[in-house]
Amino acid sequence: MGSPRRGVYAHVRHPQYIAFxxxxxxxxxxxxxxxxxxxxxxxxxxxxxxxxxEERDALRAFGTEYERYATITPAWVPRFGRHNVPGPRHGGAAGA
Structure with a gap:
């Protein structure tokens, strides 16, 4: 499934529809x-x-990877900040 960890898809799942x-x-x-x-x-x-x-299709195609992404990334209203970007934190000790 490409990397939704960067760019607009790291903040919201449907940026094209929000823009439209x-x-x-x-x-x-x-x-x-x-x-x-x-x-x-x-x-x-x-x-x-x-x-x-489309989300149902993505869930069928990518399974738990998409499910993890969907639980972290909001569908319509972006939350900006590091708290919603999937993956390990950059810098600092574990749990920081």
């Missing part, structure tokens, strides 16, 4: 029409469902 939803929200603010108001929640629902489906 941010763009959709921007469209909603820029062009607040009936169509954008109606489509926004539908598109959010579709992308959340797609992300869940």
């Amino acid at each position: 939803l941010g763009i959709l929200f921007g469209f909603l603010l820029q062009w607040p029409t009936i169509l954008t108001l109606a489509m926004f929640p539908l598109l959010v629902l579709m992308y959340v469902r797609l992300a869940r489906s």
Whole structure:
């Protein structure tokens, strides 16, 4: 499964969907029409469902490795800092 220990995937599991939803929200603010108001929640629902489906596929393909990654890395709201990066700590003694 590649290395999710670096880059954006070390902080959040669905960065591409977060970015797309941010763009959709921007469209909603820029062009607040009936169509954008109606489509926004539908598109959010579709992308959340797609992300869940992809996670099931990843779990089947990568098993416990993906399960460990998913328990450490949040799906939608990133937590920045070293506490959520999988793998051994860099520097310092064990347990530091």
